[in-house]
Amino acid sequence: MTKDTLRPASLRRSALPMLSVPVIALAISSMVISTTAYAEETAKGTTTAANLPRILVLATGGTIAGQADPRATGAYKSGQITGEQLVQSVPGLDKVAKLNAEQISAIGSQDMNDKVWFALAQRIQQAFDKNEADGVVITHGTDTLEETAFFLDNVVKGDKPVVIVGSMRPATAVSADGPGNLYEAIQVASDPRSRGRGVMAVLNDKIEAARSITKTNTTSIETFVSPNGGPIGYVDSAGGIRFMAQTSGLKRANYALPASDPLPRVEIIYSHANMDAIPIEDAISHGAKGIVLAGVGDGNTSKQALEALEAAAKKGVIVVRSSRVRSGFVTRNVEVDDDKNGFVVSEDLNPQKARVLTQLLIASGVTAPAELQRAFTATW
Numbered sequence: 001m002t003k004d005t006l007r008p009a010s011l012r013r014s015a016l017p018m019l020s021v022p023v024i025a026l027a028i029s030s031m032v033i034s035t036t037a038y039a040e041e042t043a044k045g046t047t048t049a050a051n052l053p054r055i056l057v058l059a060t061g062g063t064i065a066g067q068a069d070p071r072a073t074g075a076y077k078s079g080q081i082t083g084e085q086l087v088q089s090v091p092g093l094d095k096v097a098k099l100n101a102e103q104i105s106a107i108g109s110q111d112m113n114d115k116v117w118f119a120l121a122q123r124i125q126q127a128f129d130k131n132e133a134d135g136v137v138i139t140h141g142t143d144t145l146e147e148t149a150f151f152l153d154n155v156v157k158g159d160k161p162v163v164i165v166g167s168m169r170p171a172t173a174v175s176a177d178g179p180g181n182l183y184e185a186i187q188v189a190s191d192p193r194s195r196g197r198g199v200m201a202v203l204n205d206k207i208e209a210a211r212s213i214t215k216t217n218t219t220s221i222e223t224f225v226s227p228n229g230g231p232i233g234y235v236d237s238a239g240g241i242r243f244m245a246q247t248s249g250l251k252r253a254n255y256a257l258p259a260s261d262p263l264p265r266v267e268i269i270y271s272h273a274n275m276d277a278i279p280i281e282d283a284i285s286h287g288a289k290g291i292v293l294a295g296v297g298d299g300n301t302s303k304q305a306l307e308a309l310e311a312a313a314k315k316g317v318i319v320v321r322s323s324r325v326r327s328g329f330v331t332r333n334v335e336v337d338d339d340k341n342g343f344v345v346s347e348d349l350n351p352q353k354a355r356v357l358t359q360l361l362i363a364s365g366v367t368a369p370a371e372l373q374r375a376f377t378a379t380w
């Protein structure tokens with residue numbers, strides 16, 4: 001992990017496309033102006049940086065930091081460009097905020113893990129508690145962006161904005177979406193109206209809440225949606241930021257960050273036609289403390305699988321019924337007899353987010369089904 005303080009740059013910068021890493025690094029080092037030169041500029045009144053909000057950028061990798069040979073079709077490597085290089089590559093950011101970039105990890109978000117989550121949560125909390133920053137922006141891959149956003153939404157305390165951002169095209173692509181997304185994310189994190197809204201994601205001119213956002217397209221830049229509620233706001237260069245309501249409308253639960261990683265083992269079991277009990281029995285034999293069912297329809301599954309879940313719940317494994325269907329709510333049900341079986345339903349949370357909440361609840365010592373259910377329903 002490295003910690004670098006970015007010097008605000010008042011020089012014109014070109015975007016990264018088509019440049020190799022050494023060329024980018026050389027170009028950036030020659031563009032960065034020294035702190036002294038910057039102080040002189042400020043004294044001359046050519047910049048108002050002193051009044052700008054302080055935004056901490058925490059880079060984790062992902063396609064937004066990815067590079068490809070522009071002639072190659074599709075293939076690129078995630079996490080090749082540092083957070084500092086990323087912010088330096090976006091013209092005009094020095095007019096929006098005072099930026100400090102730190103590298104937390106350099107991974108594709110398919111490799112996102114508890115260690116990085118804990119490092120992020122601890123660094124954000126420290127920055128807020130010590131008043132080092134007015135807002136935080138996390139650069140992240142899009143594959144698990146929603147899970148990281150939801151995890152942080154549940155453990156970071158305070159009302160300062162935390163914004164997570166990614167891109168669908170690597171930094172070297174023609175029409176890379178990363179620079180625009182990063183600019184808008186920093187705009188949102190810098191705006192006082194963003195306070196008290198929990199963790200937000202900003203991509204493709206939309207502001208979405210951590211609880212509701214999900215990735216819906218494998219490759220398109222129009223991939224993130226909030227199926228049950230829509231975006232909480234919009235941001236673009238012409239209109240600036242528009243929030244659709246005073247707050248995101250959702251109550252946030254705060255859990256203490258467990259003393260150390262990893263979080264308890266909770267498996268997602270995907271339901272399908274011709275479903276048997278084997279995946280559930282396997283998960284339990286490998287030490288799962290909880291099972292989230294990505295059920296068909298309203299959190300349903302076959303008789304065989306249901307019996308295996310009932311047996312698991314009897315042994316003290318937490319069973320949460322969620323759905324593989326993209327939108328809607330999973331509701332407590334007499335047919336499945338959630339009450340008798342001690343099952344929990346995930347409400348609006350998709351399986352991957354229900355997993356995160358189940359992990360946090362188990363880590364907090366909450367295991368009684370009624371109490372677990374209250375935590376899943378606490379939002380309304």
Ligand SMILES: NC(=O)C[C@H](N)C(=O)O
Pocket residue numbers: 061062063064078107108109110140141142143144166167168169
């Ligand atoms: N667009 C992306 O960022 C996808 C990439 N695999 C990641 O999640 O890191």
